[in-house]
Amino acid sequence: MSDLGVLSQSAPARPGRRLMYGNEAIAEAMIAAGCRFFAGYPMTPFTEVLEEMARKLPEVGGVCMNAESELEAVGMAWGAAATGTRAATGSTGQGLSLMQESLAEITLARLPLVVLNMARGQGDYWQATRGGGHGDYRHLVLAPVDVVEAVELVQRAFHLAATWRNPVVVMGDYYLAHTARAVEVAPLDLGPAPPTDWALTGRSGGSGRAKLVSFLGSVKQRDDVGYDLAVHYRACAEHTAAMLRDVPPLVEQGLVDDADVVVVAFGTPGAYVRAAVRSLREEGHKVGWVRPVTLVPFPTATVAGAGRRARAVAVYENNTGQMIDDVRLAVLGAAPVEFIGGLSLDPSGFGIAPDLDVGLLRRRILDVVERHR
């Protein structure tokens, strides 16, 4: 397993740049990636993605559905995806809770789908990375740090979904949704995706080999009755194993080579941790950072390497400690792993974190440095 290098941190100066809020840029990136069907249900801080898709998709011949519930939004996306149309849905973590039953079965039906979680805080790490629904399946999970990276990762998400015929979750938050950045949304050339010869068009009916898209199996039983679930579930398990083995983890890291303390954070808090670590370095403190960009697959090798070299690993999340499990599994006892907080105390409930503050982070990181001097 190899970790890829650093992703772009700032937008290059190009004439195509335009000032956009994250949700608008994400909508444009989806359309640039070929998304032609979107279904959603309004919920802060996801809502503007739905607004933008409702406005922009018809202009390119696509369809946007303002569904009557998250249950129906994911169902509509399921139906569109089954026809080979590039499809997406999304919500906040709360809305995704409603979608989980379908998201589990969509995965076992081997359908590509992009799912946005414009989350409230980071309390949905387990929901996204551990499954969230019933049964034995995994989603790929990408967590952009800012609007610029989101434009790239959203497009990668569609390519990964098409390549692996598996849902891909893009994890954002209130900050990503509502921060304006000057970005250019240019289609990324990520190479060809496999053909969608499995997709339903109606046209194979009457051929004796009419297509079937089902979470119970994809083989028509001509000589027997019923589905062979053992065969289907074994194929799904092998597919999941291959996907987790072959999709390269993405990660950003900095100043880790001689660091005594390495801080791990993902998404928006990753940018704050990066700023805090850099300012501590300027004062001579040997600290570094690792920011997982793919949460599934987790950049285990990079985190493990940091753990072998450092005296301690600190984890900051805007929750009570969820990703820290994956950090501990990567470090495997090579260094102490300490949680340095991040629980949102936000009275709005939207995941605006009062302790997401570079000064506060500096003090907490210094505490870890002092304890392990």
Added chain:
Amino acid sequence: VNEPRHRPIVPTDHPPSAPARLVDDFTPALVDVGAHQLCPGCGEPIAVRSLMEAIQELELVDRTVAVFGIGCFTAFSNNLDVEVLQALHGRAPSVATGAKRARPETIVVTVQGDGDMVSEGLQEVLHAAARGENITCVMLNNGVFGETGGHMSAATVLGQRTKTSLEGRDAVAHGRPILLADLVARLDGAAFVARCAVNSAGTVARTRKALLRALDTQRAGAGFSFVEILTMCPTGWFVETAEAPRYLAERLGAVHFSGVLKDIRGADGSPR
């Protein structure tokens, strides 16, 4: 291609007096496997067959995507010669909506039971109907959760015995049944709504006629079409197989009235 078949009608109101012998293979062209594991006397295979025959008669075989819900009828989701998209219990109308909107040239039909459509997913069918979604929803209504072994659904009629209403459904204890076709017909987006049954040769013929009209409504782009089909479930009703057609008529049929409840198009197919 679609020659009407004229065969002697088998009486279904009494058990056969002589042992059965194979005189012909009646397996419809669109059902790949003749055998199925549904109970003797079940009405669902008749309903699914009627739907397949209607699809064939209208020459929609190579345009159809059938979206199946979850129930005993799911046994047919992988042996039909039309394209099938398997949905979750309750969720077929939204899945069908996505497929139809993404590929408007297809004919999209859902197959669900009363547990699936009236209990678990009531909002889905009502929203699809209200949107005037250009799909056809078919509900196989036996008033019981047949696959789990005979439990009360939201369509179970008063007095009907189920494993969760042993003395019969009671209005005070369990509430009253939802008459879904009547509810759907009230929505402006619904273009064609009918309730039929498959407990006799005559009702099967009317079911087929309703299915033809529903599919034609979708083909014309006239809006949402809905066919509720009352089906026998002797196992879930705890009645003798031969008694089930009569039980259907006297119990379910006395509450869920058959007929065309709504058809906004004229006889020639034009909007009224």
